[in-house]
Amino acid sequence: MPLLFNPYVLLGLLVGALALAGGGYFKGISDEKARCTVRMDQQQNESIKLRQAEAQVAASMAAQLETANAKASALARARRTVVERVVDRPVYKSICLDADGLSIANSALTGQAPDPTEPASAVPKPHPP
Numbered sequence: 001m002p003l004l005f006n007p008y009v010l011l012g013l014l015v016g017a018l019a020l021a022g023g024g025y026f027k028g029i030s031d032e033k034a035r036c037t038v039r040m041d042q043q044q045n046e047s048i049k050l051r052q053a054e055a056q057v058a059a060s061m062a063a064q065l066e067t068a069n070a071k072a073s074a075l076a077r078a079r080r081t082v083v084e085r086v087v088d089r090p091v092y093k094s095i096c097l098d099a100d101g102l103s104i105a106n107s108a109l110t111g112q113a114p115d116p117t118e119p120a121s122a123v124p125k126p127h128p129p
Helices: 007-087 099-110
Strands: none
């Protein structure tokens, strides 16, 4: 009887083949888990970097907005001061805007600050009622 047809040899070869196949299978699973962990770590790092970049962009945009709001507030305060000075005139009983009021309105439309140091023109005499 040849050695190859011995049932114990065949059983040994079968067990060995199954052990090799099982070992390869479990080694493949282990390697793939390691690769998956590495990819997940890389994606998390990229995600963190993207979030940090977005946070920096948001912070710079917030700073720009605050600067624009402060500038607009300063313009509004300057405009309010000049308007209060002009509105006290009695000329507004008969007409809506005089030259100073018109220049203030135009500067407000263009977004420029009115010049408070600019001398006001002479107040016209009120019209008789």
